[in-house]
Amino acid sequence: MAGLDELLLPMTAYDRLRFGGPTSRERWVDRMRAEYLTPVPPDLPLRTERLVLRPWQPGDEAAFAEAWADEDYASLLLTRTMNAAEVADMVRRRMDPGDGRFVGLVVEHDGEPVGDTILILQGTGLSEGEIGWTMIPRHAGRGFATEAANAVLQMGFEHYGLRRIVANLDARNDRSAALCERLGMRREVHRLGDFWSKGRWTDSYEYALLRDEWLATRGR
Numbered sequence: 001m002a003g004l005d006e007l008l009l010p011m012t013a014y015d016r017l018r019f020g021g022p023t024s025r026e027r028w029v030d031r032m033r034a035e036y037l038t039p040v041p042p043d044l045p046l047r048t049e050r051l052v053l054r055p056w057q058p059g060d061e062a063a064f065a066e067a068w069a070d071e072d073y074a075s076l077l078l079t080r081t082m083n084a085a086e087v088a089d090m091v092r093r094r095m096d097p098g099d100g101r102f103v104g105l106v107v108e109h110d111g112e113p114v115g116d117t118i119l120i121l122q123g124t125g126l127s128e129g130e131i132g133w134t135m136i137p138r139h140a141g142r143g144f145a146t147e148a149a150n151a152v153l154q155m156g157f158e159h160y161g162l163r164r165i166v167a168n169l170d171a172r173n174d175r176s177a178a179l180c181e182r183l184g185m186r187r188e189v190h191r192l193g194d195f196w197s198k199g200r201w202t203d204s205y206e207y208a209l210l211r212d213e214w215l216a217t218r219g220r
Contacts, residue, residue, distance in 0.1 A: 037126050039100035042159045046105070046151045051144060053105040053117065053151055056095045060106055061088040063113040067136045075198065076173040077134065101126065103155075107135075107148045114139035117152050119165075127163045129156045133179075140175075146182055153183060157211045164210050170195070171203035180207040184217055 045054035061084065067073045068082040082090065094104040101121040106113050115135035122128050131152055135145050156162045167185060169176045177187070189206035196202075 039121055039126065039160065041097065041100060042155050046155060048147050048151050050109055051147055051151070052108040053148060054108060056091050056104060056106055060113060061091045064136065070137070073137055076170045078168065078170065078195065078197065080198065107144060109139070109144060114144050115148065117148050119152050119156050121160060129160065129162045129165045131156070131165050131167050145179055149179065149183055153209070153214060157214050162211060164208060167207045169205050170197065171205050177205060183209065184213065185209040
């Protein structure tokens, strides 16, 4: 499916008028991609030794509202703080599966939410993904983020068949950078002053891991 892009270059609204209808790209590339590249949802929840990774559900906002209101918590995240109503809206949005390209999961330990993870499918042919995670502060430092992120990497590479997964983070976020390295990801990009965050321009890192590298660590 990715090879279609090499056959037909992007076309413009002028081309649509000239052809009197859908362009050849819309017919043979975009429509085919939408029809045949709809992601199949994974079997959920995901389970690890200590954790359950499940879809968001009503009431989850109560577990996350205090953390998202804390400026220290959000200081190194790529998003701002949120009030209780905004957290509730976030939960509603993450409960909606949409087109299947955004997978958001709550991380539970002993039945209590301790954080969340995301996997965003992207790239040509949906062959790449972006991973992310947050941990509620009182549950940090117990290895939950590493355990959950490993489960999401496995889902990305094994269920979705992704070729490459990246993580983007504030360059000051030493804990997330260390987590990326524990996962076997490599720092590929250090962008200088590229992200406006909390009133200042900040640097960011991009870490990446290829499927072949991930398989090699498992002797496969």
